[in-house]
Amino acid sequence: MADPIFAGSRLAEIYDPLDPVRVDLDLYASVAAEFDVQSVLDVGCGTGTFACLLAERGIDVLGVDPAGASLDVARRKPYADRVTWVQGDATTLPQLQVDLATMTANVAQVFLTDDEWCATLRGVHAALKPAGHLVFETRDPEARAWLEWTREQTHKRNDIPGAGVVETWCEVTDVDDDLVTFRWTHVFESDGQYSPRTRHCGSGPAKRSSGP
Numbered sequence: 001m002a003d004p005i006f007a008g009s010r011l012a013e014i015y016d017p018l019d020p021v022r023v024d025l026d027l028y029a030s031v032a033a034e035f036d037v038q039s040v041l042d043v044g045c046g047t048g049t050f051a052c053l054l055a056e057r058g059i060d061v062l063g064v065d066p067a068g069a070s071l072d073v074a075r076r077k078p079y080a081d082r083v084t085w086v087q088g089d090a091t092t093l094p095q096l097q098v099d100l101a102t103m104t105a106n107v108a109q110v111f112l113t114d115d116e117w118c119a120t121l122r123g124v125h126a127a128l129k130p131a132g133h134l135v136f137e138t139r140d141p142e143a144r145a146w147l148e149w150t151r152e153q154t155h156k157r158n159d160i161p162g163a164g165v166v167e168t169w170c171e172v173t174d175v176d177d178d179l180v181t182f183r184w185t186h187v188f189e190s191d192g193q194y195s196p197r198t199r200h201c202g203s204g205p206a207k208r209s210s211g212p
């Protein structure tokens, strides 16, 4: 099921303006270059920034994401017409044989149970060529990054062309064993629309953690 923070069109439209500098994608692009890949599956492609970057380089890309509103944003980007966009996840893919699969920007942290994670890995494995690679990222749980996810430390006023001023902040609402629950709030100053969205992530060393 799509996470509402990515599936609602108003929030999907401001995803890129809120995070415009994507240096985090450099490492993924360098892996694609190092392995000289011809084809990539981008799992949780969201608004398609990485998929379009690869397509511009002549790589065959399939981007899959459950959030239709994010895919709508992706389809409007330069080089999007060279990407195959699929609404779904790694368990609902068409027949594929790609060189590389990627999960950029904490996609691996959306899977909260071993069953969900294993099903995703099985789907990715089936889509990869025998010598293919999967690249994903985790946070370092020992850094306990969620201690800094407070309203005071994350609050921003973002002036976004077309959307106006949008206030954003993140707050942890619960830390329970190896699961951190946190809430992103977006307030659109133009009409006062208030969109709190609760998410969860793992905190313990055997799990994965995510954050703002």
Ligand SMILES: C[S@@+](CC[C@H](N)C(=O)[O-])C[C@H]1O[C@@H](n2cnc3c(N)ncnc32)[C@H](O)[C@@H]1O
Binding pocket: 001, 002, 003, 006, 007, 043, 044, 045, 046, 047, 048, 049, 050, 064, 065, 066, 067, 070, 088, 089, 090, 103, 104, 105, 106, 107, 110
């Ligand atoms: C933080 S965003 C990252 C988006 C994109 N990869 C990027 O680099 O901007 C996490 C993405 O994971 C997607 N997602 C949520 N559940 C998923 C699932 N079960 N399988 C694949 N993607 C999922 C969300 O819709 C969202 O687009």
